[in-house]
Amino acid sequence: MVKEYNDNAEPAWKDWLVAAQSSGMWKLGATLNLKDQYIVMQYPIYATIGIFGRGTRCYLAIKQQDFKDGKLNFKTFQTFKMSWQFIIRGREDDFYAVANTQDGALKPIPNLATIIGSDILPNSQQSAAVFVEQVGGDPAKLPSGSPSGATTSHDDSHFYHRELRWLLLGTVGRRLTTAKTVGEIVLPLQQCLAAHITMRNRDVLHRDISANNILINVVDKNGLLVDLDSAKYLGDAPSTAPSKRLKASDEKRKDARPAITGTMVFSAIALAHSPEPRSWHDFESFFWLLVWCTIRHVNNVTLVWANGQLLLNSPENRQRALDQIFRYEAARVEEAREQGAQAKLEFLENCAVSCTNSQLEVLVNELRVLFKEHYALIRPLQAATDAICRSYKLAKQKIPDTIGQNLFSLASSGDITKEMKIIKEEAAKIPSKQPYAVKEVVAAVKRATAAASDPMPPFPSYKIITEIFAAFDFSKASLETSKFTPKQREDDDVFKSMF
Secondary structure, rough: OOOOEEEEEEEOOOOOOOEEEEEOOOOEOOOOOOOEEEEEOOOOEEEEOOOOOOOEEEEEEEEHHHHHHHOOOOOOEEEEEEEEEEEEOOOHHHOOOOOOOOEHHHHHHHHOOEEEEEEEEEOOOOOOHHHHHHHHOOOHHOOOOOOOOOOOOOOOOOHOEEEEEEEEEEEOEEHHHHHEEEEHHHHHHHHHHHHHHHHHHOOOEEOOOOOOEEEEEEOOOOOOEEOOOEEOOOOOOOOOOOOOOOOOHHHHHHHHHOOOOOOHHHOHHHHHHOOOHHHHHHHHHHHHHHHHHHHHHHHHEEEEEEEEEEEEHHHHHHHHHHHHOOOOOOOOHHHHHHHHHHHHHHOOOHHEEEEOOOOHHHHHHHHHHHHHHHHHHHHHHHHHHHHHHHHHOOOOOOOOOHHHHHHOOOOHHHOOOHHHHHHHHHHHOOOOOOOOHHHHHHHHHHHHHHHHHOOOOOOOHHHHHHHHHHHHHHOOOOEEEOHHHEEEEEHHHHHHHHO
16 A cells, blocks of 8 residues: 655555655655645554454544644644445545535534545455455355455446545544543543434434544543444435435445444444334443443442342453453354343343442443333334244245334334334234244234333433433542553553654
């Protein structure tokens, strides 16, 4: 990607970062479609690990003139990001542009990252089939119809091709795991929650709330919401989107877009059943991120289970708690999601959090009870839908798409009356005549009906969740956090090693 450059040579790639060897740490670069030239740090401040995924790399960048003037501080730094994205996905810079625009005018959202520049590396398209062929493998052996197995035909192969995209963000953030106090964990969550709902009101849904995407601004220590790679327009792409990657004639591409996105550890329980993503799924991800940070870093925390207590006074106990609540050991993605959802449900139903910081204790437990009551209602409805779908499998019949779309979306809707009507209609049409299958469906529908007749618990709406966060008293949030283990904090201390 990096080519040596001298003043007499023609740039190798138009509109791309052209680098010249400078010092051991810095490389000189210029993006030709930007007004200013930038210096980009040679070593990434963030890099994903693994042979799958987008291969994201983030680097510190600074204007060349600021570098020459010796203005080396976080106020002058930007973030340069590169990643291999599916062509079928909307462009991240488009999502930022739409989110930061209101009524046709630029109106940046507080605590949401802003874009200085972006582009695609020309001739960078790649697919699994092409890669396998290049390394001497047989692309015909790849499973077709999946991102990891794009065929080499001219029909649908480009659906799963990737291209190398880059962004220059106007700010730099550090991870929540570097927070030194409880307040430094809660404040970014509270502020990014507000940014999220403003995005939602502008028809952009984030869909990947995680520890890597809610950061602490290195300048003012406020929250910084980043990474719209997995975002989705709530409707058609607005006219304010600078580039239209998906046109009306490309409906197949929309269908080919992976249905499930986001970071599994922080994903909502309901997403294990692949419903249409809703705003409250992201709200639940904020909660799981808070739980994860609390277990991993907050001092004097005890998990109180129905059958005992676990004092988080050592790295071993912290790891044990994380493994218990965020359990994803299955090899297959579907099984891992179901396994993780069940572990999270057990935590909601059977565990309370005790902490010497009473503000944090109230915040975590109130959110836990909110989601516990919500899932107590929708779980019987989901069990009924699962029983109906199993009856189709027993009859060796394909579940009709209309049923799948309706039933697997039940956990996302707040209209219980409508959901129960769908369940009863579909239960009357089950194909399997085996007595135990029919009995299972009847019993499941009966339990769902009973659950739906109970008083409705509060829906995990933005209003309720923000009220819970608003009650947090930051004047009492000075309790220091602790390191998890030196090995797992190495990436968090990257700034200390650089400056």
